[in-house]
Amino acid sequence: MTSNPYIKSITPLVLQEWREKSKAAIYERDPQAWVADTLGKRWWTKQAEIAADYIDNERVAVKSANGTGKSYLVADLICHWVSVYPLDEALAIVSAPTLDQIERVIFSYLKDNYGAAAANGKPMRGWINEDLEWKYKSPAGNQFLAFGKKPSDQNIVASFQGTRKQRTAVFLDEAGGVPEGLFTAAEAVTTGTGNKIIAIGNPDTRGTAFFDIFTKEEVRQDWALHTISAFDLPTFTGEIVYDDPVKQKAMLESGMQDPATVEKWRRAWGEGSARWDAKVLGEFPGEDDTTFFPQSTIDAAIGTEIEPEDDDYLYLGCDIARFGQDETVIYSNYGGQIRHVESWSKTDNIEGARKIHKLALELGADQVRVDSAGTGSGVYDALEVLEEFKDKTYTLVGFLSANASPDKNKWLNARAWVYDKFREGMKNGEIDLDGADKKLKDELIAQTFKFSNRNALQISSKKEMRDAGLKSPDYLDAAIYSHFDPIELAGLDQPQKGEKYTAEPENVIEMFDSFFTGAGLPG
Numbered sequence: 001m002t003s004n005p006y007i008k009s010i011t012p013l014v015l016q017e018w019r020e021k022s023k024a025a026i027y028e029r030d031p032q033a034w035v036a037d038t039l040g041k042r043w044w045t046k047q048a049e050i051a052a053d054y055i056d057n058e059r060v061a062v063k064s065a066n067g068t069g070k071s072y073l074v075a076d077l078i079c080h081w082v083s084v085y086p087l088d089e090a091l092a093i094v095s096a097p098t099l100d101q102i103e104r105v106i107f108s109y110l111k112d113n114y115g116a117a118a119a120n121g122k123p124m125r126g127w128i129n130e131d132l133e134w135k136y137k138s139p140a141g142n143q144f145l146a147f148g149k150k151p152s153d154q155n156i157v158a159s160f161q162g163t164r165k166q167r168t169a170v171f172l173d174e175a176g177g178v179p180e181g182l183f184t185a186a187e188a189v190t191t192g193t194g195n196k197i198i199a200i201g202n203p204d205t206r207g208t209a210f211f212d213i214f215t216k217e218e219v220r221q222d223w224a225l226h227t228i229s230a231f232d233l234p235t236f237t238g239e240i241v242y243d244d245p246v247k248q249k250a251m252l253e254s255g256m257q258d259p260a261t262v263e264k265w266r267r268a269w270g271e272g273s274a275r276w277d278a279k280v281l282g283e284f285p286g287e288d289d290t291t292f293f294p295q296s297t298i299d300a301a302i303g304t305e306i307e308p309e310d311d312d313y314l315y316l317g318c319d320i321a322r323f324g325q326d327e328t329v330i331y332s333n334y335g336g337q338i339r340h341v342e343s344w345s346k347t348d349n350i351e352g353a354r355k356i357h358k359l360a361l362e363l364g365a366d367q368v369r370v371d372s373a374g375t376g377s378g379v380y381d382a383l384e385v386l387e388e389f390k391d392k393t394y395t396l397v398g399f400l401s402a403n404a405s406p407d408k409n410k411w412l413n414a415r416a417w418v419y420d421k422f423r424e425g426m427k428n429g430e431i432d433l434d435g436a437d438k439k440l441k442d443e444l445i446a447q448t449f450k451f452s453n454r455n456a457l458q459i460s461s462k463k464e465m466r467d468a469g470l471k472s473p474d475y476l477d478a479a480i481y482s483h484f485d486p487i488e489l490a491g492l493d494q495p496q497k498g499e500k501y502t503a504e505p506e507n508v509i510e511m512f513d514s515f516f517t518g519a520g521l522p523g
Contacts, residue, residue: 024084031054031084035076035080037122038120041116045239047069047073051076058190058195059222060197061198061210062201062226062228063201063203063227065257066230066280068228068230070173070201074109074198081167082125089167090165090166091169092169093147093169093170093186094106094107095173095186096148096150096172097150097296098299098303100302101173102150103132107148134146163189169190170197173201174299176210177295178201180208202278204445233256266280274291292423293444293447298433298445301427301433302435302441304430306336306337313334313367314364314365315367316331316333316369317331317369317483318356318376319475319477320376327344328344328352330478338479338482343475356383360392360394361392367396368397369484370398371399371401371477372400401413401414406488408454412454415459416456416458418481418489419449421483422479422480437475443473443475446470
């Protein structure tokens with residue numbers, strides 16, 4: 001029998017097409033296989049379990065300890081979702097409490113994966129731009145594969161409408177800080193079969209929509225639930241994820257939580273504390289949580305964007321250190337936009353005063369607020385009385401944290417009052433914090449409180465924080481000093497320019513020149 005050369009020529013093409021279809025079907029059901037073949041990486045056990053539930057369930061929620069690679073996994077699942085289905089079928093919507101989280105974390109990981117796939121000879125579809133968009137070309141024009149969006153709190157549901165395809169998945173990162181309306185919006189665009197919601201976050205705060213998913217039976221029954229403890233990590237279990245020791249070492253050192261840090265937290269916080277439960281075990285804190293700044297409040301301040309006006313005042317907050325491990329830290333507050341300016345250590349009072357004075361003149365500060373208790377008193381006195389600082393164009397304000405608050409039944413002292421005002425401003429969208437300011441974020445998370453015998457708010461002191469094995473909150477104090485209102489703290493009405501005010505000696509602030517023309521508030 002003579003063979004048909006036409007059949008011979010098409011057989012390899014048919015086989016190749018069959019292989020590709022077979023592989024595509026495998027990839028749809030096995031995201032770990034896709035990640036290994038396309039991105040050249042592997043998941044450890046807990047990640048693989050979550051990915052399996054992502055395939056089998058329409059709703060997946062994961063509460064996680066710190067440093068478990070949860071956002072890394074979210075990015076991997078997004079890449080899988082937009083890659084394994086027909087080009088025009090799948091859409092991924094990415095959201096989080098802040099644009100900063102979407103841009104600097106999730107989309108940064110997406111770009112890393114996009115580059116890794118290309119380097120591995122398995123380029124992914126389309127392109128990722130700088131506007132939190134992943135697009136591809138179609139006969140109808142450019143279309144979305146994925147986009148990142150943090151809708152306004154006032155218009156959450158409406159902002160998601162009209163943004164769905166045959167297969168739509170909503171990925172919520174840092175879901176513990178996501179408002180209930182965002183979950184409602186996610187539900188609105190994922191009705192029907194084949195659509196998904198994946199919510200992953202730290203369990204920092206009770207009473208949130210994320211908390212309800214894990215604790216309310218009528219809600220939790222619709223979700224596949226997972227918890228990642230630090231003790232599930234390969235750094236603790238010894239799990240071999242990569243046969244290649246170089247890759248294994250790189251994974252273990254990629255920012256994954258390590259035993260040394262967890263042991264430090266054990267000593268500082270104690271097992272069973274709210275922070276231990278949330279940051280190490282991946283569990284929601286109990287009713288006795290003593291964290292002063294909830295994660296949702298921190299997220300709100302990072303997500304707030306304030307553009308200062310030309311007529312806004314510029315205040316500098318200065319937390320003073322002289323020698324030792326603590327730092328002198330300077331923050332600016334320009335119309336509510338609060339930013340780290342500079343920090344240094346191991347300077348004497350005169351040198352510290354010179355640095356602050358120079359910064360104030362260069363920035364055109366209207367007020368310089370200095371922690372004038374203890375070590376800070378020397379810097380404050382130098383700025384106030386030495387001849388070399390007589391050219392100051394700013395008002396010098398001394399803050400004494402131990403002095404009285406406007407209402408001693410509510411706030412134990414001035415320190416408690418300024419902290420509470422700062423938290424209130426963060427929550428109400430009056431404060432814009434820099435999401436990249438890791439030191440400030442860490443100190444916000446770590447700060448604790450208690451109530452006095454009279455049930456007045458009392459902020460844990462620097463000594464108490466150090467005794468607990470934590471760093472002194474120098475950055476946080478400086479940021480707060482840049483924010484508080486000396487006039488309100490003194491219990492006075494806000495003056496109009498040109499009016500004179502005086503304060504009794506027991507008032508908590510010292511203001512030797514007035515920010516308001518002609519007014520004086522002697523200490």
